Amino acid sequence: MSAMLLAQQILNGLLDGVYYLLIALGLSLIFSLGGIVNLAHGAFYAIGAYLTLVLSPWLGFGGAFVAAPVAVGLLGMVIEATLFRRFYRSDPILSLLMTFGLAMVAEQALRMIFGAPPLSYSIPPWLRGQVAIGSFIYSFYRVVLLGIAATCIAGLWLLLQKTSFGRVVRAGVQNPDMVGALGISLQPYMSAVAALGIGLAGLAGVLLAPIYSIHPAMGQEIITPAFVVVVIGGLGSFWGVVAAALLVGLVKGVMVGVGYSAASTAAIYLLMLLVLLFRPRGLFGERITRFE
Amino acid sequence: MSKNHQFTRRGLLTTAGSIALATGISAPAILRAQTADVLRIGHLTPRTGFLGPLGEYAVMAIDLAVEEINASGGMMGRKVEVLKEDSVNPQTASTKAERMIERDKVACIIGEISSASCLTIAQVASRNKILFINTGGNSDALRGKDCQRYMFHVESQNSMYVKTVGRSFLRDGLVKGKKWYSLTADYAFGHDLLKVSKRFMEANGGNFAGDDLVPTDATDFSAYLLKIREARPDLVVINLAGNQITNFLKQYAEFGLTFPVGGFGFDTALAWAAGKGNFVGTWPVVWHHLLDTPGSKAFVAAFTKKYSKPPENQAWGDYIAAKIVAQTVNEIKSADSPAIIAHFEKGAKYDLLKTRQGYFRASDHQLMHEMYAVTALPADKIKNQWDIFTSSPPVPGPDEDLEVIAATREENSCTFPS
Missing domain, CATH: 3.40.50.2300 (Response regulator)
Incomplete structure (x- = not known):
């Protein structure tokens, strides 16, 4: 294989990782703050994709791009208020079972409304085509996708680091009791974080609908690698999750590139195993007192 | 809040692992009593996972076929009832096939898309001497080194x-x-x-x-x-x-x-x-749904009327398999698997909604068709x-x-x- 092709595979792998990132960041955020392992996160991704399909005839792809994540985020707030909220103080195993059930209900609901066969949806004409970056020819849509994802990630980081909202969220992750003692109720923040995290999953659904098959179980396809990313990256670490997503994409891409495609999925689990063996808290995992 | 959390990383991973394992196990079905005026057939096909979308067509088609069979008098005058389950994966498929045969006393099992699940169902079927008609598993090995006397293939081999x-x-x-x-x-x-x-x-x-x-x-x-x-x-x-x-x-x-x-x-x-x-x-x-034969046109029309979309090839497989079984049972006046199999092996011809009739090749039980x-x-x-x-x-x-x-x-x- 030429060095050129390897370079292409590395770049492509990194881009591939960005898709997992949109899912993994929300997962990590909701877990860090509320202690809820949201197994239904993939289902929100699927709902985002189906909403794109439903809204596009009226709003176009551009409209759906704005409306669908907002709608999924609002749905996230409702789920937080009605379901998640009851589990913040209970045994985490219960919330795991609850979100597992929620994922199945959501998938079956999609199957009942839209049918099991996959539905068709294409890239809108104005986003089609190829771009040449030097001698590297790449899909224009994926470049746009990368731009949007990078903007979201940067925006989320700024929100968490530079605003008073972000400071309270970060304090809540480390020590919710202390935040309470300071007279700040975490409730509205939990609600906002759920909306944000779940909205990001919805956004991933919108962005991937034109290039992936849209079917009721599509959430399951993305939730497992996203979990792997969160575990590798380390809970509570923003940049850990970012680095892990890129690493997972890279490992997968290079495995395919060098001719070991059959092992490309197994390789990311092996990577997770190695990380867990040598750095049980993940690459950049922070010490969160209440989870130790 | 913190004192209520007994959250450890280890706990999280083991729970996630056990849940993943538990996914393969399905909810129990209701026990049904066998009655003399009902003839039961089992239908197993993946309805979730990466083959799930195709399985849905199989399910729609078998429902339509059974509806039509019952409308024209059932099998040997008995009403046909179809038990349908999601086969999920080879292990679950085998467990469910076992249950359908032993507890629900099905006359035969129709279905499947995954070649891997076909193999496990065929093993259960052969052990119990019950006919299994594969409607979607393509692998040549199922007609070669893994072939079974009680397995027939409506689906074409690779x-x-x-x-x-x-x-x-x-x-x-x-x-x-x-x-x-x-x-x-x-x-x-x-x-x-x-x-x-x-x-x-x-x-x-x-x-x-x-x-x-x-x-x-x-x-x-x-x-x-x-x-x-x-x-x-x-x-x-x-x-x-x-x-x-x-x-x-x-x-x-x-x-x-x-x-x-x-x-x-x-x-x-x-x-x-x-x-x-x-x-x-x-x-x-x-x-495919554009075939210009009277049989295919009637099938496409009936399917489209019932489900508001045309059938695809997987639907044909399960539909035609049910029709073949019904025709055979009515012709030979027996729903016993060995009798049906003997009839198939004699080279009985069947209308497959195509221009030519087809038959099961005795040497490997593959349906010969266009x-x-x-x-x-x-x-x-x-x-x-x-x-x-x-x-x-x-x-x-x-x-x-x-x-x-x-x-x-x-x-x-x-x-x-x-």
């Missing part, structure tokens, strides 16, 4: 798919001295298909520029597409399955690649999901979301033996375990 569409590739000059790049689903079906397609290529003077195995849970094909672009093949050969085909087609169009595409395994629903402009290439099918190669229409010639391809005439042609496309004894031989 060799038939390869030889059917291979004729189109030969005609278009895409084989001799040409290089192919293949992507193959990394499980029983894909491995078997790759073996058969390599045999076809060797016999016809072509070679492979590349061949990649693709994990069944892969959704992104960009890394493969970059390799294909670099390799500049004369034909991209798709030996993928289920949603993978749709994902591949959408991304192939996205990357703007223009090498001819063809595949040896295919389902119409996946082309519909890829949609106009994304669906390209030439593919083999056992049946197949078709469909070719995607260019985007500007497509009038609606369903009619997105044109079809070849039936393969084999009217003057040929139906067996010419099937694997020969040398290619794939079956010795039924006694």
Whole structure:
């Protein structure tokens, strides 16, 4: 294989990782703050994709791009208020079972409304085509996708680091009791974080609908690698999750590139195993007192 | 809050692991009493997972078939009842088959799409001496080294798919001295298909520029597409399955690649999901909704009336399997599997909604029937979301033996375990 092709595979792998990132960041955020392992996160991704399909005839792809994540985020707030909220103080195993059930209900609901066969949806004409970056020819849509994802990630980081909202969220992750003692109720923040995290999953659904098959179980396809990313990256670490997503994409891409495609999925689990063996808290995992 | 949290990383991982294991186990079904005026048949097919979308067509079709069978008097005057379950994976499929046979006393089992699950169901069926008709598992091994006396195949074997569409590739000059790049689903079906397609290529003077195995849970094909672009093949050969085909087609169009595409395994629903402009290439099918025969037209009309969309090839498989069983039971006045099997092995002919009748070949229990190669229409010639391809005439042609496309004894031989 030429060095050129390897370079292409590395770049492509990194881009591939960005898709997992949109899912993994929300997962990590909701877990860090509320202690809820949201197994239904993939289902929100699927709902985002189906909403794109439903809204596009009226709003176009551009409209759906704005409306669908907002709608999924609002749905996230409702789920937080009605379901998640009851589990913040209970045994985490219960919330795991609850979100597992929620994922199945959501998938079956999609199957009942839209049918099991996959539905068709294409890239809108104005986003089609190829771009040449030097001698590297790449899909224009994926470049746009990368731009949007990078903007979201940067925006989320700024929100968490530079605003008073972000400071309270970060304090809540480390020590919710202390935040309470300071007279700040975490409730509205939990609600906002759920909306944000779940909205990001919805956004991933919108962005991937034109290039992936849209079917009721599509959430399951993305939730497992996203979990792997969160575990590798380390809970509570923003940049850990970012680095892990890129690493997972890279490992997968290079495995395919060098001719070991059959092992490309197994390789990311092996990577997770190695990380867990040598750095049980993940690459950049922070010490969160209440989870130790 | 903190004192209520007993959360450890270890706890989280073990729980996640046990839940993953528990997913394979299904909810219990209700115990049903066997009555003399009802004849029960079992239907097993994947309804979730990457083959789930196709399984749904199978379910719709078997319901329609049973409805029609009951409307015309059932089987030997008894009402037919169909028990339908999601087969999930080979282990679960085997457990459910066991339960259907032992507890629900089904007369036969129809269905399946996964070759791996076909094998486990066939083992249970043979042990209990109950007929199993495979409607969607393609692998040649099921008709060869893994063949079973109690398993019959309405679905074509991989060799038939390869030889059917291979004729189109030969005609278009895409084989001799040409290089192919293949992507193959990394499980029983894909491995078997790759073996058969390599045999076809060797016999016809072509070679492979590349061949990649693709994990069944892969959704992104960009890394493969970059390799294909670099390799500049004369034909991209798709030996993928289920949603993978749709994902591949959408991304192939996205990357703007223009090498001819063809595949040896295919389902119409996946082309519909890829949609106009994304669906390209030439593919083999056992049946499609545009067939111009009275039988097919009636089936398409009845299916479309009931479900507001046309049936696809998987629907044909389960529909025709149920009809074959009903016709046989009524003809021989017995629903006992050994009697049905003896009738099949004698070469009984069946109307398959095609131009010629078909029969089960006694040597490997494969249904001998006509197949078709469909070719995607260019985007500007497509009038609606369903009619997105044109079809070849039936393969084999009217003057040929139906067996010419099937694997020969040398290619794939079956010795039924006694």
